[in-house]
Amino acid sequence: MDTYLWITSVAGVYVAGVVFVAGIGWRIYEWATTPKSPVRLGMFPKPATTGxxxxxxxxxxxxxxxAARIEPRMWFFAMMFHVAALAAFVGHLRIVQEYPLLPDLLGAEGMNAFAAWAGGIAGTLMMIAVLYWIGRRTFGPFKNLSVPEDYLLLALLLGVIIMGNHMRFFGHVHAAEYREWFQSLLAFRPHVPDAISNSNVGWSLGTHMLFVNAxxxxxxxxxxxHTIGSFAANYARSE
Amino acid sequence: MEAQQLTTLTGVIDKKMNRQLKQYMDICARCAICKDACHQYVGTGDFTYLPARRAELIRQIYKKYFDKAGRFVPALYEARDPDENLLDELYESTYACTGCRRCMYYCPFSIDTAWILSVAKAILIAAGRGNEMLGQLADAAIFKGDNAAMFEGVMLSGFEDISEEVRAITGNPEHQVHVNKEGADILYVALAGAHSIRPAAVIFEEAGESWTISMFEAANYGYFYGDAEKARLITKRYIDEAKRLGVKEIVVPECGHAYRVAEIFYEAWSGEPMPFKVSHILEKVDEYIKAGRITVDRDKIDGTVTYHDPCQIGRNGGVFDAPRDIVRAVTSRFVELTPNREQQWCCGGGGGIVAMEEFKDVRLKSGGKKVEQLKASGASVLACPCENCRLQIEELNEVHGLGLEVWQVIDLVVAAMPFKATPEADAATM
Incomplete structure (x- = not known):
C-alpha cells in the first residue's frame, strides 16, 4: 500500500505536474509563435469594438x-460536465487551503457534510455526462468519427471520477487529512498520513491519482x- | 507511399500552416455538433460530408507529420499518410463543400472547416487531383485576361447592345454603359453576362452615378479551384484596372464569392492592402433608394416576396440589411425564410459546385432544407443575389415544382422603377 501510494500520490503527482505545466507551456508557445492566418476568418455579425x-x-x-440551439441534449450534458468539473475543482482547492468563512459558519461537521453533498452531486453529474459521451460514441456517425484518443480520454475521465466518487461515498476520510498529504507535497516534504493509508480509501486515492496523473x-x-484553445479560436470568429 | 509525393504533400501543409489552422487541428473534440449544421450531411446522411470528418482527413496527416503526440503514437489518432485512399475521400468531401461555413457558426470552438478545406484543395492540386473543370475555368479566365485585346471587339459590341437595352428601358437617350472611363468614381466589376450589367447600368445611370466597367469580370474560379495564385491573378486584373482608371471605389455585383474575394481574401493573397473601398452593389442600391437618387414604386411586383441570404454575402460577408431594405422598398408583402440571416441554410449551390457535374446528385439532395424553407415561407417570388444560389434554386424549383419566380435583387429594383419610356420597356427588364 505504501509503495502504491508513494508511486501514484507522491512521485506520480510531481511527474504529472511537471509534464502538465511544461506541456501546456509548450503548446501555448507553439500557437503563439506560429504566424496568424493571413485571411481574417471572422464571420458576421461581428462586434465593432474590442470589448x-x-x-x-x-x-x-x-x-x-x-451549440445549444443545434443540439440541445449534447449541450446540456456538456454544460453539466463542465460546470460540475469546475465545482469539483473548486471543491478540491480545500486540500490546498481551507476556505475562509464557510467552515466558520457551518462548523467542522457541517462543512464536511456540505462538502459531501456538493462533491457527491458534482461527481455524480460528471459521471453521468461521461457515460452519456461514451454512449454517444457507440453508434452512427459519432462512432465513425471517433478515434482511439476519444475513448482513451473518456476512459481516463471515468477512472478519475469513479475513484473520486468512491472516496466521496464510501470513505470516512475528510479534507483535513487530504490537506495534510497535499500540503506536504507542496512543501516538498511528502508524506501520506496514516489516516489515509490505513483507511478503506487508501487504494482509491492511489487509483484516483493514477488516473489523474495519466x-x-x-x-x-x-x-x-480545447480548454485553452477555444478562447483563441472563438476570438478569431470575430476578427 | 512514394517519398517524393509525401514530401510534396506535407510541404503544402507546412507552407499553409498558421496559428488558426494549428488550433483547429489541435482542439477539435470530434463532438460532431456540426453534423446537423451541414446541408450536405443533412441532405445525404453520408459520413463523407460530415464537416468534422472532412477536417479529420487533414488532421490525420497533420497528426502524423506535424504533431509530436501523433508522431509518437499515430494509432491513437488514426494518423496516416496522404495515400490514394485518403486523397479519394478528400477529393469528394473537399470539392463538394460549398464553403458556407454554417458548421463554423454552430461549432462551440468556431472551427472554420472551410479554411481547413482550403488546405485540402492545395494538397489535392499538388497531388494532381484538383478538380479539372474548375481548373480549366480558372485557366480560361487567366488566358482571357492575358489576351484581353483579342476579346475587346466582341466585348465592346456587347456593351453597346446593352447600352441600347438600357436606353430602351429608361427612355433616356443619353444613358449608356461606360467602358474604361478614366476618372469615374466607381468601377463596377460585373459578371460576364448582360443580366449582371444591364440592371446595374439602369440603376447607376438613373442615380446619376459616375461609374464605369472594365474588360474584367468578378467571377473567380481560381478561388473555387483552391489555387491562391490563380485566384490572385484573376482578382489583380480588375484591381490594376481600377488603379489605371483612377476610381475611388470598387463595386462588386450580386455574386456571392466576388464580394468576399475583394473584401477579405485579396489582401491576404497579394500581401498589399486593398487600395479601394469595396462595396456590394446592393449596398449602393440601398444608398440610392434611401437618398432618393432612384425612385421605386412599391408593389409593382405581384406576390409575396422572400429573400435568401447567400452565405458569402450574409454570414461570410456581413451584408444582411441592405438587401432586405431594398426588397421592403419594392414590396409590402415581404416574408423572411426561417432560419435567416447568419443562420440561413446554404442553398447547396456555392463554392463552384454547380459547375461540377459529378456532384449534381449530392447538390440536389443537399437543397432539401432550402426547399423546405421556401415551401414554408409561402412566398411566390424569391429575391436571390448570388449567381450560384440562383442556378441551384432555379433547378430545385424545377425538380420540386415549387412554382417560384427567382429574381436578382437588382432586377426587382428595375422592375419597380418608374420610367419615362413605353410600358413595353418594363417587359424588357424581365
Missing amino acids: GRVAKMLTDTLVAPH LLIYFPFSKLV
Whole structure:
C-alpha cells in the first residue's frame, strides 16, 4: 500500500505536474509563435469594438449558445460536465487551503457534510455526462468519427471520477487529512498520513491519482487543449 | 507511399500552416455538433460530408507529420499518410463543400472547416487531383485576361447592345454603359453576362452615378479551384484596372464569392492592402433608394416576396440589411425564410459546385432544407443575389415544382422603377 501510494500520490503527482505545466507551456508557445492566418476568418455579425469581441468570445466559449440551439441534449450534458468539473475543482482547492468563512459558519461537521453533498452531486453529474459521451460514441456517425484518443480520454475521465466518487461515498476520510498529504507535497516534504493509508480509501486515492496523473500527462498532447484553445479560436470568429 | 509525393504533400501543409489552422487541428473534440449544421450531411446522411470528418482527413496527416503526440503514437489518432485512399475521400468531401461555413457558426470552438478545406484543395492540386473543370475555368479566365485585346471587339459590341437595352428601358437617350472611363468614381466589376450589367447600368445611370466597367469580370474560379495564385491573378486584373482608371471605389455585383474575394481574401493573397473601398452593389442600391437618387414604386411586383441570404454575402460577408431594405422598398408583402440571416441554410449551390457535374446528385439532395424553407415561407417570388444560389434554386424549383419566380435583387429594383419610356420597356427588364 505504501509503495502504491508513494508511486501514484507522491512521485506520480510531481511527474504529472511537471509534464502538465511544461506541456501546456509548450503548446501555448507553439500557437503563439506560429504566424496568424493571413485571411481574417471572422464571420458576421461581428462586434465593432474590442470589448464587444472579447465579450462575444467569452459568451461563445463559456456558454456555447449556438451549440445549444443545434443540439440541445449534447449541450446540456456538456454544460453539466463542465460546470460540475469546475465545482469539483473548486471543491478540491480545500486540500490546498481551507476556505475562509464557510467552515466558520457551518462548523467542522457541517462543512464536511456540505462538502459531501456538493462533491457527491458534482461527481455524480460528471459521471453521468461521461457515460452519456461514451454512449454517444457507440453508434452512427459519432462512432465513425471517433478515434482511439476519444475513448482513451473518456476512459481516463471515468477512472478519475469513479475513484473520486468512491472516496466521496464510501470513505470516512475528510479534507483535513487530504490537506495534510497535499500540503506536504507542496512543501516538498511528502508524506501520506496514516489516516489515509490505513483507511478503506487508501487504494482509491492511489487509483484516483493514477488516473489523474495519466490524464494530466496526456492533457497537453490531446484534444483537451480545447480548454485553452477555444478562447483563441472563438476570438478569431470575430476578427 | 512514394517519398517524393509525401514530401510534396506535407510541404503544402507546412507552407499553409498558421496559428488558426494549428488550433483547429489541435482542439477539435470530434463532438460532431456540426453534423446537423451541414446541408450536405443533412441532405445525404453520408459520413463523407460530415464537416468534422472532412477536417479529420487533414488532421490525420497533420497528426502524423506535424504533431509530436501523433508522431509518437499515430494509432491513437488514426494518423496516416496522404495515400490514394485518403486523397479519394478528400477529393469528394473537399470539392463538394460549398464553403458556407454554417458548421463554423454552430461549432462551440468556431472551427472554420472551410479554411481547413482550403488546405485540402492545395494538397489535392499538388497531388494532381484538383478538380479539372474548375481548373480549366480558372485557366480560361487567366488566358482571357492575358489576351484581353483579342476579346475587346466582341466585348465592346456587347456593351453597346446593352447600352441600347438600357436606353430602351429608361427612355433616356443619353444613358449608356461606360467602358474604361478614366476618372469615374466607381468601377463596377460585373459578371460576364448582360443580366449582371444591364440592371446595374439602369440603376447607376438613373442615380446619376459616375461609374464605369472594365474588360474584367468578378467571377473567380481560381478561388473555387483552391489555387491562391490563380485566384490572385484573376482578382489583380480588375484591381490594376481600377488603379489605371483612377476610381475611388470598387463595386462588386450580386455574386456571392466576388464580394468576399475583394473584401477579405485579396489582401491576404497579394500581401498589399486593398487600395479601394469595396462595396456590394446592393449596398449602393440601398444608398440610392434611401437618398432618393432612384425612385421605386412599391408593389409593382405581384406576390409575396422572400429573400435568401447567400452565405458569402450574409454570414461570410456581413451584408444582411441592405438587401432586405431594398426588397421592403419594392414590396409590402415581404416574408423572411426561417432560419435567416447568419443562420440561413446554404442553398447547396456555392463554392463552384454547380459547375461540377459529378456532384449534381449530392447538390440536389443537399437543397432539401432550402426547399423546405421556401415551401414554408409561402412566398411566390424569391429575391436571390448570388449567381450560384440562383442556378441551384432555379433547378430545385424545377425538380420540386415549387412554382417560384427567382429574381436578382437588382432586377426587382428595375422592375419597380418608374420610367419615362413605353410600358413595353418594363417587359424588357424581365
